[in-house]
Amino acid sequence: MLELxxxxxxxxxxxxxxxxxxxxxxxxxxxxxxxxxxxQFSPHGISGTxxxxxxxxxxxxxxxxxxxxxxxxxxxxxxxALKACxxxxxxxxxxxxxxSSHERGNLARIMSNE
Amino acid sequence: MLELxxxxxxxxxxxxxxxxxxxxxxxxxxxxxxxxxxxQFSPHGISGTxxxxxxxxxxxxxxxxxxxxxxxxxxxxxxxALKACxxxxxxxxxxxxxxSSHERGNLARIMSNE
Numbered sequence: 001m002l003e004l005x006x007x008x009x010x011x012x013x014x015x016x017x018x019x020x021x022x023x024x025x026x027x028x029x030x031x032x033x034x035x036x037x038x039x040q041f042s043p044h045g046i047s048g049t050x051x052x053x054x055x056x057x058x059x060x061x062x063x064x065x066x067x068x069x070x071x072x073x074x075x076x077x078x079x080x081a082l083k084a085c086x087x088x089x090x091x092x093x094x095x096x097x098x099x100s101s102h103e104r105g106n107l108a109r110i111m112s113n114e
Numbered sequence: 115m116l117e118l119x120x121x122x123x124x125x126x127x128x129x130x131x132x133x134x135x136x137x138x139x140x141x142x143x144x145x146x147x148x149x150x151x152x153x154q155f156s157p158h159g160i161s162g163t164x165x166x167x168x169x170x171x172x173x174x175x176x177x178x179x180x181x182x183x184x185x186x187x188x189x190x191x192x193x194x195a196l197k198a199c200x201x202x203x204x205x206x207x208x209x210x211x212x213x214s215s216h217e218r219g220n221l222a223r224i225m226s227n228e
Contacts, residue, residue: 006227113120
């Protein structure tokens with residue numbers, strides 16, 4: 001999970017730019033892009049998903065707060081999510097970021113519920 | 115975040131069923147559906163996103179582990195994410211679930227980076 005603070009407002013409301021940098025972020029992470037969908041809200045804000053073979057990369061922007069929340073969900077150890085994070089911070093000219101990582105799927109629980 | 119363990123295998127590989135229950139889950143949560151996208155992987159597994167006005171609902175399934183990971187991302191306090199979780203557990207006949215909730219966007223950081 002990536003939170004980007006103090007982003008350049010205009011970028012956060014430019015759906016073409018957001019789509020472009022999200023696809024570039026996926027490429028930089030070495031993800032295999034399957035399909036993407038981006039939606040511009042009125043009066044402002046963008047939601048976008050890039051479906052990748054490894055799971056998904058997602059963004060929601062709040063131009064009114066210069067804030068963007070991004071999820072990078074991967075089931076591949078070959079993907080470099082941190083590279084995508086660094087690229088997105090740069091591309092949105094964010095002043096500050098918060099990165100957290102969350103394991104999904106507990107193996108013991110999977111085994112005991114098969 | 116919802117993790118569902120011990121789900122019925124056949125459901126996790128049935129893209130039409132997964133799309134149907136994800137849309138129903140969105141409705142039960144009182145979300146406003148904008149668009150959905152579902153992808154069937156070969157030999158197995160499904161990824162799906164429902165873009166909602168309130169953000170998104172997402173699923174990845176691993177039929178080989180009877181496991182599904184679901185994200186319900188909302189910026190609305192009127193949405194009832196737990197209702198969607200309960201419905202999805204029932205619809206996938208999951209034996210066990212794990213629900214965790216994560217706040218996105220730190221207000222103090224937003225304010226100090228405007």
